[in-house]
Amino acid sequence: MPPPRRPLTASPRTAGSGRSSGRSSPFLSDSEPTDSPATMFYSTSSRYPRAEAENGHPGTRAFSPSFSYPAQDPRDNFGPTNPPLSPAGKPVDAQTAMLQVIDEDQNFSPQLNYYMKHVWGLTDHGFDYNLVAVFGSQSTGKSTLLNRLFGTDFAVMDERARRQTTKGIWMSQSRDLGVLIMDVEGTDGRERGEDQEFERKSALFSMATAEVLLVNMWENMVGLYNGANMGLLKTVFEVNLQLFHDRNSRHGRTLLLFVIRDHVSKTTLDNLAATVKQDLDRLWSELSKPEGLEDSRIEDFFDFSFVSLPHKLLQPDHFNRQVDQLRLRFTRPSDPHYVFKPQYHKMIPADGFPKYAETIWEKIVSNRDLDLPTQQELLAQYRCDEIAAAVFDAFLEAVRPLRPVLEGGRLIDNLGEQMGDHRRTALAHFDKNASRYHHEVYNRKRREHLAKLNSELHLLFLAQIKNAGQRVLQEFRSTLKRQLGAQGGNGSDYDFGAVVRTATRAALERFEGEARALVLDDTDWSYAQEAEQLRGELDVVTDQLRGEELKKVQRRMEKTVRTRFADTVPAVLNDPKPDMWGEVLRGFFDTTDREERHLRATAAGLDLPASELDELTLQAHQLAWEALLARVHEETGDQMMLVRLRTCLEDRFRYDDQGIPRVWQPSDDIDGQFGTAKESTSQLIPLFSRIDTSGFEGELESYFAPDFVVSETLELLPATRQRDLAKRFQREADALYLEAKRSVVATTAQTPYWIIVLLFVLGWNEFVTVVTSPVYLILLVTFGTAGYVIHVLNLTGPVQQAARIVAASASRHVHTLLLEALNRTGGAEANAVAEQPTGRRRTATTTTMGTGNSGDVDNAFELGELRRKPSQRSISSGSSSSSRTSPRPAEPRAQRNTASPAAALRGGGIPRASSGYAGHVDQPGSESDAP
Ligand SMILES: Nc1nc2c(ncn2[C@@H]2O[C@H](COP(=O)(O)OP(=O)(O)OP(=O)(O)O)[C@@H](O)[C@H]2O)c(=O)[nH]1
Structure with a gap:
């Protein structure tokens, strides 16, 4: 978790500079900040007019309130080092540019970070930098030595003024060395007098930051308590014990390099060093040590090195040569006296040094306990959080383009690799900058950073596998349809279950392959739930396709059943018998059973559960039944029934038992035949009115689903329709009857018997005459033969x-x-x-x-017309002939209308003449009707 952020309010000390880091530091002073705004810190009352004029050092320039300091941005660590510019934007010499880190009023410079980054270019150096601080009495040539030794440009005292030049602590970079030099305000200055507060604070600050302390002293001061800076050294030892409690600390040691100036006496350096060392031991022994360090030795914390320099003014060449020799101790690692040994390094990464130094100084100024390990740990937390936040921002920027793609439902190729790369890059950046800090803190922060990266990437992971699932589902659907279509598509000649199982396995393997490739190392990402969800969705698709397949099967079955019923049902119904419905039902069961077997065979390949198969079978039965009903209803429509009844009547009335058409003779009992035929035909109406399921009740009951009441579907002709049908049939029958009667009239146009007898009596003489006359006889034979021929030829x-x-x-x-x-x-x-x-x-x-x-x-023409259009004739002749015949009494007609259809048919009997033509039929023997 990143540290809680402090509101972006400038501290009083930095408010004047118009900038603030904006980040809270867990180890910032919890005391009130010192009331020392930058405008005061960078006062124009600098004491370095010469240096300012000659070198333009920012530290010697007046502070410009309008200056806008770039916010500290750790991401700059990734970029190239900016060219060295002063805060005002002017080019500066990186090696000679100085910064008054702490001014004489004990204010810490807010520009240290800028100098580290942009002027000295050390931010990216990690631990690859060194820090040397110089201590000593005022005006003992410290600045002179530093400038000669490191090429710096610290201000040197003007001999004519003879007053303190270095106030506070200045910092510069050695030329071509990557070493930071701190020129500390000299001790024993008359400006401070007895006030040793700053001396102690600067000693603490130097001990907490520098690897090497140069202790500058005149040779003639060796052996003197005050002159040899013994007071200063006592302070150094005390604060060292305060800072470094662990004598075995790897990085708690400091090198004290004593530089004995103006070594002009015969006393050897060794003797001088021994004297100094004795004084130091004595000092150490007199110190009141903290608990646990009572028996500690000075060597447990310090290494000592001594060097002497000739008189600069009296022996300038020798002085310079010795300084050059001394310089090797700082520049040549192979030098036996090389000073920058790892154990002296305070192990503060360069990018964290400004914050560390500032915090240390604030602790010192506020007189609070300065526990360096704790401070380093807190610095590590702060910097790791800061680095992690910067890295995470860059990481978010890098992965941001991926989101819209995934939110659009698309898949990103090699997303797993991309995520891994982004994460590796982010971790590498974090490691590069944060790994230099406190190791435990770094590891902990790294884990947090990794978790945060993973959390962000997990969103991409989830979106990708969701899209992958959708794509797999789509492909599964299309693949399945394609394969099912390729293998038949009529739902019967392929193994649906096998196709589905293969496609399902392939889809799940593909999804898992995609998901597996997305899972990054060191994550507990799981796609089991999504895989399970996908499995469910595949099942849904499978069910849909299975349903479609079943529909195909059902449609096919329905079609087959309908086709079969279209043949069998009319055949049975057109030859109506008492067991007609039994025959229909047997055909129904035969057809349905055959289709059911086929259905079950197909469904077996669909992996259908037994319960669903049973349900499907019942549905199939119902479909078949409905197909049968549709056919039967079609066959029992009014027109079909009328045709059927008329056909039956004709069959029974116009044909004899051998199926030979009847030629009605006057002697035939037309009325009786007609009555019998009509009676038997009229019995068909009740037969057709309802499907008779006698003998099949039990079988039918178990053949359908319980909620399907088959008995409600059996009725075909309601009573009203039966009556209507009976009426219409009655009219059809009448027409048939009349037609039969007409045929009798046509065939019975013969001479009455009394006419024959009369002709025989009156024509006897003529007969004898003809028989006896050859001429007449010949004529008779001729006409007789012609008549015979006409008769034979009809x-x-x-x-x-x-x-x-x-x-x-x-x-x-x-x-x-x-x-x-x-x-x-x-x-x-x-x-x-x-x-x-x-x-x-x-x-x-x-x-x-x-x-x-x-x-x-x-009359002959009229008869011809009547024969052609009996119904028209009957309807058209009714009114015109009513005057010639007695109309049927109204009462019997009404009675017929209210009777049952069959009774009506039976009661109707033989039609009475209701037309002029019918009158002729009732009196076939009348003269007026003779043709
Ligand atoms: N005798 C002698 N004088 C020196 C030597 N080095 C420098 N000086 C002179 O000592 C005076 C003080 O020199 P600085 O370098 O300013 O001394 P300092 O210790 O930096 O002075 P503060 O910064 O004010 O403490 C100058 O006049 C120098 O010329 C030296 O090696 N021997």
Whole structure:
């Protein structure tokens, strides 16, 4: 977890500079910040007008309130080092640029971080930098030595003024060495007087940060308590014990390099060093040590090194050579006196040094316990959090483009690798900068950082596997459809279960392969739940496809059943028998059972559970039954039933038992035959009115689902429809009856018997004459033969027709001749005839129709029309002939209407003549009806 962020309010000390790090430090001082704004810190009352004028060092420049300091951004650590610019943006010499880290008023410079990063370019150096601090009495040539030794440009005292030059602590970088030099304000200065507070604080600060302490002293001060900086050294030892409690600390040692200046006496350096060392031991022994360190030795914390330099003014060349020799101790690691040994390094990474130094100084100023290990740990936490936050921001920026792709439902190729790369990069950056800090803290923060990265990547992981699941599902659906289609597609000739199992296994393997490739190391990411969800969705798709397959099977079965019923049902119903429905039902069961076997065989390949298969079978039964019902209803429609009844009636009335068409003779019992045929035919209506399931009740009951009440589907013809059908059948039957009667009339046009007897009596003489006369006999034989031939060839009708036409034509011709004769013989009579031609013609016609052959011709035409259109004839002749026949009494008709259809049919009996033509039928022997 990143440290809680402090509100971005500038501290009083940095407010004047117009910048703030904006980040809280867990080891920042919890005391009130010192009231020393930067404007005061960088006061224009600098004491270095020369240096400022000559070198333009920022530390010697007046602070510009308008300066905007770039916010400290750890991400800059990843980028190239900026060119060395002063905070004002002017180029500076990185080696000679100085910074007053702590001013004479004990304020810490907020610009240390900027100098480290942008001027000295050390931020990325990690531990690859060194820090040397120089201690000593005021005006003992410290700055002179540093400038000569490291190429720095610290201010040197003006001999004419002879006053303190170095105030506070200044910092610069050695030329070409990557070493930071701290020029500490000299001790024993008259400006501070007895106030040794700053001396102690600067000693603490130097001990907490520097690897090497240069202790500058004149040779002639060796052996003197005050002159040899013994007071200063006593302070150094005390604060060392305060800072480093662990004598065995790997990085708690410090090198004290004594530089004995103006070594002009004969006393050897060794003797001088021994003297100094004795004084130091004595100092150490007199110190009151903290608990646990009572028996500690000075060597447990310090290493000592001594060097002497000649008089700079008296022996300048020798001085310079010795300084050059001394320089090797700082520049040449192979030098036996090389000073920058690892055990002296305070192990503060360069990028964390500004924060560390600032915090240390704040602790010192506020007189609080300065536990360096704790401070280092806190610094590590702060810096690790800061580094992690910066790295995480960069990481988010890198992975941000991935999100819209995934949110759009698309898949990202090699996302696992990409995520791994992003995570590796982020960890590498974190490791590079944070691994230098306190190891435990670093490891802990690394774990936190890793968890945070993983958490962010997990969102991508989830989105990707969700999209992968959807894609796999789509492909599964299309693959399955394609394979099922390729293998048949009619739901019967392939193993659906095998196809589905193969496709399901492939889909799950693909999903798991995709998901597995996404799982990063060191994560507990799981896709089991998503895999399970996908499995469920695959099952849903499978069920859908299975349902479609089942529908195919059902449709096929339905089609087969319908086709079969379309053949069998009409065949049975068109030959109605008492066991007609039994035959239909047997056909139904046979067909359905056969289809059920096929259905079960197909369903076995669909991996259908037994319960679902049973349910499906019942549905199939119901579908088959409904197909049967549809066919039966179609067959029992009104028109079909009328046709069927008429056909049955015709079969029974017009054909005899051998199936030979009847030719009705007058002697035949037409009425009886008709009544019997109609009676038996009318019995069909109740037979067709309901499907008779006798003998099949139990079988039918178990054949369908319990909620399907088959008995409610059996009725075909409700009572009203039966009555209506009976009426319509009655009319059909009447027409048939009348047609039969007409055929009898046509075949019974013969001479009455009394006429034959009369002709025989009156024509006996003629008969004898003919028989006895050869001529007549020949004529008789001739005409007899012709008549026989006409009879044999059944040409009686045409001959009669021709004879009638000839007779009619002759008659009209005779009439015309007679009228012409009359017109010629009587003018008045003719005029009278001319005045009433219509009436006369009507009279003549009426007379002719009543007595002559022309009336027979008209009747013949009328009969022909009646034969062709019996129904039209019956309907059209009804009104016109009602005057000629007795209408049927209304009461019996009404009674027929209220009776049952069968009774109506039975009660209707033989149709009575209701037309003029029917009147002829009732009196076939009357003369007026004779053809
Ligand atoms: N006798 C002698 N004088 C020196 C030597 N080095 C420098 N000086 C002179 O000593 C004076 C003080 O020199 P600084 O370098 O300013 O001494 P300092 O210790 O830095 O002075 P503060 O910073 O004020 O403490 C100058 O006048 C130097 O010329 C030396 O080796 N021997």
